[in-house]
Amino acid sequence: MSHNRIIVPIRPGCSDGNHLHVPKQGTLTQVIPPTLYLEKTGDQWMERRGHAQPGAKYVLDRLPDGYTMWQRPRPSDPKHIDKYLYGHPQSKLFDSPNRFYMHFEFLMNNNGSNIGCQCKLCSGGSGLLPRSTLSSAKASTDGANIAASSRPSTSKSAAAAPAPSFYKQSAAPVISAPMMNTPFASTGSLTQSKGRPKLVSAGAGSSRVDEEGTPDVYRNLIDKLKQHQVVDEAIREPLSPDWYAEQEILPGLLQSLKTTGQWVPRTGDIVLYVRELPKNLEIMRHEVTEEFQMYDEESEEMLGSPLWEAGLVAENPTESSSIADLHRGGNDRSVIYSGVRVEPLPDPNSEDKSLSKRHKHVSLRQTRPFVLWKELLHNVSQDQWHPTIINALTVMSTLSLVGKFRFRGTWPDANIFCHGLYIGSEMLAVGDTIRLLPNAFKKQTYCQEILIIKSIRLRYSNLDKASDNDYDDGRPYNSNVFIYGAGYSRDQSQLNKEYLSQDNAEPPKAAAEYGEWYPLHPTNKELVVPYTRILGRLYEREAMAFWLNAEPGHPPTLDNGREALEEARDFAHQRDRRMTQNPGTTWHWADCRAESLNLRTINGLDVSKHDQERDVRDMRKKMKVIEDMENDKPPANKSTGLASLGSRGLRSFMAPGTGDQPALTREPSSSASGTASSSTSTSSAGKKRPNIINLSDDDEDEIREHTRIVDNGTSMGGKKYKVAVVIK
Numbered sequence: 001m002s003h004n005r006i007i008v009p010i011r012p013g014c015s016d017g018n019h020l021h022v023p024k025q026g027t028l029t030q031v032i033p034p035t036l037y038l039e040k041t042g043d044q045w046m047e048r049r050g051h052a053q054p055g056a057k058y059v060l061d062r063l064p065d066g067y068t069m070w071q072r073p074r075p076s077d078p079k080h081i082d083k084y085l086y087g088h089p090q091s092k093l094f095d096s097p098n099r100f101y102m103h104f105e106f107l108m109n110n111n112g113s114n115i116g117c118q119c120k121l122c123s124g125g126s127g128l129l130p131r132s133t134l135s136s137a138k139a140s141t142d143g144a145n146i147a148a149s150s151r152p153s154t155s156k157s158a159a160a161a162p163a164p165s166f167y168k169q170s171a172a173p174v175i176s177a178p179m180m181n182t183p184f185a186s187t188g189s190l191t192q193s194k195g196r197p198k199l200v201s202a203g204a205g206s207s208r209v210d211e212e213g214t215p216d217v218y219r220n221l222i223d224k225l226k227q228h229q230v231v232d233e234a235i236r237e238p239l240s241p242d243w244y245a246e247q248e249i250l251p252g253l254l255q256s257l258k259t260t261g262q263w264v265p266r267t268g269d270i271v272l273y274v275r276e277l278p279k280n281l282e283i284m285r286h287e288v289t290e291e292f293q294m295y296d297e298e299s300e301e302m303l304g305s306p307l308w309e310a311g312l313v314a315e316n317p318t319e320s321s322s323i324a325d326l327h328r329g330g331n332d333r334s335v336i337y338s339g340v341r342v343e344p345l346p347d348p349n350s351e352d353k354s355l356s357k358r359h360k361h362v363s364l365r366q367t368r369p370f371v372l373w374k375e376l377l378h379n380v381s382q383d384q385w386h387p388t389i390i391n392a393l394t395v396m397s398t399l400s401l402v403g404k405f406r407f408r409g410t411w412p413d414a415n416i417f418c419h420g421l422y423i424g425s426e427m428l429a430v431g432d433t434i435r436l437l438p439n440a441f442k443k444q445t446y447c448q449e450i451l452i453i454k455s456i457r458l459r460y461s462n463l464d465k466a467s468d469n470d471y472d473d474g475r476p477y478n479s480n481v482f483i484y485g486a487g488y489s490r491d492q493s494q495l496n497k498e499y500l501s502q503d504n505a506e507p508p509k510a511a512a513e514y515g516e517w518y519p520l521h522p523t524n525k526e527l528v529v530p531y532t533r534i535l536g537r538l539y540e541r542e543a544m545a546f547w548l549n550a551e552p553g554h555p556p557t558l559d560n561g562r563e564a565l566e567e568a569r570d571f572a573h574q575r576d577r578r579m580t581q582n583p584g585t586t587w588h589w590a591d592c593r594a595e596s597l598n599l600r601t602i603n604g605l606d607v608s609k610h611d612q613e614r615d616v617r618d619m620r621k622k623m624k625v626i627e628d629m630e631n632d633k634p635p636a637n638k639s640t641g642l643a644s645l646g647s648r649g650l651r652s653f654m655a656p657g658t659g660d661q662p663a664l665t666r667e668p669s670s671s672a673s674g675t676a677s678s679s680t681s682t683s684s685a686g687k688k689r690p691n692i693i694n695l696s697d698d699d700e701d702e703i704r705e706h707t708r709i710v711d712n713g714t715s716m717g718g719k720k721y722k723v724a725v726v727i728k
């Protein structure tokens, strides 16, 4: 390297390079350093960015990871040396720095993603996500557990929230009677949730409040745990309008999920959909190319690929749907009732959210779970993709929790129990059957295990290791999300007759058509997995068969969409700016769904912090009125509260589809809003707390005994769990 060159550092982490792509041994010699590429690319890059000084020469400090230069004498003309750059994810060669430059610049500008790259190698490719992205990012996926727990969130707004929340949409009837009578209900300001909680040191005493003055229930509970050593209580956030809103919606939502097929899109899901699909057209898989195309049954013609868009389900079907409805001619019901309202997904990295406004009601036969993107876009080159596809891929490594209802802890550990969560493109709730990613410890390479969710927990561990200052620096403490439930396998070698009992004789929900299932443990134990092992909801096989246009002899397997999901998560790590701007993060934990997707509006209404009209103090005054009204009643017990709300909640949940009137959108509860401080003490501190149970060591032992944690193949290094880790 010449001395008079100025070293130009490349942007760290910006690579799609494949370390494994190197020539066969003995054929070529590696050139170290790859000066030719470093110099030419360095010069061009500085020039392109307008930073080049006249006469100056530049040299990159290194090539993007995974790229290596090799050479050999040309066999037909040994005096001529051929030089190649290896490492392109499609295992193709760059034969000159000029050819490489376009790809290099694209990587630098897109955080190492090559999706959309127009260079010769990329644009001549198949249009699929590069394989190697998968392998190169594998390490980070495997490390996700750790990374996520120590520093799970990257954006400031997400970082602090110990417990994410939930965005919901609801029609006016959802608002409970007392709320309806307050001006609060008519302001429409229900749509927002709170931003990230902040510490207010002055005047807040020992209790924690967020920037809007709402007490931070979680931090206060942690403080309380520290003081009392043991806490077990329902989470109530009497000062949070969002919390109230969630109480209204959740029961109905959860109730409806019990009776609805898992294949039916849910509010907050991201789906693929075809905007227009005339009645005479079907989406069929081409027998030879396996490409999904529109097929005209009358003319018996294949009409080319449909234009798949990715969109947020903003309203789910208000009429119950059967899988038979998917097939054409099932009925003529208006899609307003039987279909879903979808809103094209805007780019989470961009301020431009105008795509959201192009919403549409589409029938369920026009939608597919987003996790099938790779199959449905098979053979469709990237430049043909609708931009929303990339947008959806970008948010596939996001997580937010729904309905946090109980805090239970024994210092220095604690769990917050939740009703559901959003992960990537899907919403999951207690009671669902989910597919699990392959277990690396068992050397699984494809999906063969499922889990019936019994509880969803945000777990804080080693709270004693955190100082008070940790509060304001990202997520406080070690936290992670675990799913507890009953595990089953399709793998007969997992069969242990001792595990069989009356209680697990029935096949899990949505699983029957896939064949025999073998319990992974006795019914008095639970399987525990970190959220990173979630593949998604188990979709009924019949629905999968319809979506994938499967031949009767080749029904879909449990593994369909798994690879696509893994690729999508890797892609998201590399493109979601909230992660790429914080190297090392592989998941974005958000307060609520709208924040995960970085949305401004849902159903046309402002959400979250983007709602400028929010006036918290005013709202709280009104909430106080409600609170006082409630206090005149017998103390509300959480479960009866839920039960009594159940029917109304259910109706409300079903109602929003009714069309013309836009449903209210909100993301209530919010981790930030809280109980505590003065009003908590008035409402509850004066009372006895019958719900505090002292967990003895025996209890702990029992929990431990009835629990085993199966890791997702990552080391739990450095993390201490109260519950033993049993790796099978």
Ligand SMILES: [Zn+2]
Residues within 6 Å of the ligand: 102, 103, 106, 114, 117, 118, 119, 120, 121, 122, 123
């Ligand atoms: Zn390229």
